[in-house]
Amino acid sequence: MKAQDLGSTAREADLPEPGTIRIGSGAGFAGDRLDPALELAELGHLDFLVFELLGERTVANAQRVRLNDPSVGYDPTLLERIRLTAPHCSANGTRIITNGGAANPLAAGCAVAALLKDMGIDMPVAVVTGDDVLDQVRGTNPLTWEDSLPADNGEARLASANAYLGATGIRRALDEGAGIVITGRVADPSLYVGPLSHSFSWPNDDADLIGQATVIGHLLECGGQVTGGYFADPATKPVAGLDRLGFPYADVADNGAAIIGKLPGTGGAVTVRTCTEQLLYEVADPSAYITPDVVADFTGTVLREVGPDRIAVSGGKGAGAPADLKVTLGYLGGWEADGQITYAGPRSLDRAQLAAEIVLRRLERIHGFKESVLSVEFIGAGASFRGLDDAADPPEVRLRVAGGAQNRSRASAIGSEVEALYTNGPAGGGGARTSIRESLSVKSCSLPRALTEVKVTHASELIDYEEAHDDHEV
DSSP: OOGGGGOOOOOOOOOOOOOOOEEEESSSSOOSSSSHHHHHHHHHHOSSEEEEOOOOHHHHHHHHHHHTTOOSSTTTTTHHHHHHHHHHHHTTTOOOOOOOOTTTTHHHHHHHHHHHHHHHHOEEEEEEEOOOOOHHHHHHHHHTTTTOOOOOOOEEEEEEEOOOOOSSSHHHHHHHHHEEEEESSBBBBBBHHHHHHHHTTOOOTHHHHHHHHHHHHHTTGGGGGGGGGTOOOOBBBOOOOOOOOOOOEEETTTTTEEEEEEETBSSOOOOOHHHHHHHHTTTTTTTOOEEEEEEOOTOOOOOEEETTTTTEEEOOOEEESSSSSEEEEEEEEEEEEEEEEEEEEEHHHHHHHHHHHHHHHHHHHHHHGGGGEEEEEETTTTTGTTTSSOOOOSEEEEEEEEEEEESHHHHHHHHHHTTTHHHHSSEEEEEEEEEEEEEEEEEEEEEEGOOOOOOEEHHHHHHHHHHHHTTTTO
């Protein structure tokens, strides 16, 4: 398939300057669009295409899915992304890097290798593992960051623990000839640091080069955010063409200097402002942005416009890699449920408040819930501000009541009581919806790097792995 088949207006990029490496962002999160990556793969003259598909809850949820079916647990969109882009990447000499292996990178590697074989495409697959550190966490039982309690304290079932690995496994896989590298939990910028350090043979302990590569990776890791997505505001920061937003790429020189750009003909914009916002996105201390590869220093970063939709980036630095790695912990325990219903017209907030009172009283009296474990939101009446800026008389309000319980049957009472408001509550309720799901909570802790072991598994070993699990465990 070509980008044109999806109505794309993208045009072919100019060739990168000799001696530079062009690396593009094909996704910034698990649910990201597919077509911008197809545009880059076909028209971008890329050396590398990166799919960043994991968040903290994403990997923990993938571990939960894998517990129920050992053959899955990798990103459900991964195969479609490979199917769309691999023909162009193979033809153009572009190598693919992704953390879409999520909780089951070896199974993902087997699935991708099988897909490529069916498509007749020769792109050697390698898988990076070592992020699953559940045994190490259980063995050392470190304190969690959020509450300083032992990670495995018995209050909820500790079901997963995934360390944020760095770029070393990706670099090793590329050094050994991989055309597609699939990882589990790897820090987002490391997906870019790995191919850059591989391409230029940078020393792993050159903190300033790795720090500058981390700046580049951080700018690209969220995909369309640096080309105007999540930046746009119609009044103060208008961005044209968000419905056809182009994803970014970087042309990187061997000294780490880079130019961020996007394909001509795509929507969005690459400006100093969009890059500045993304540079500071999710950064607590710009002088010490901690990753597994380096403690990066963004404070000397210089962003300079060098052409339309072209921003030069330089000045990133860094200090040595930390001794400890961040670990995402996933806990299972009980069920979460919610119910929602909308009230519109005059006194909609008053009617929604009355409806909430009815539901809370019934959940307490009949179903034995304590009000402290239930939450109530009046969406449309300042709910996002947590009561700090209530709307006086909103034209409509959507009531949401949520809570948890140890068994599914009891949790389902929350949605049932909200739905019953149709005929048993205030006037004018409509659009009721309910949901219920197994409870998943996420915390973080630190783990000494020395307790992790990064392994690279290549295609021939993947075949052995698949044969060893042909009893449908993979």
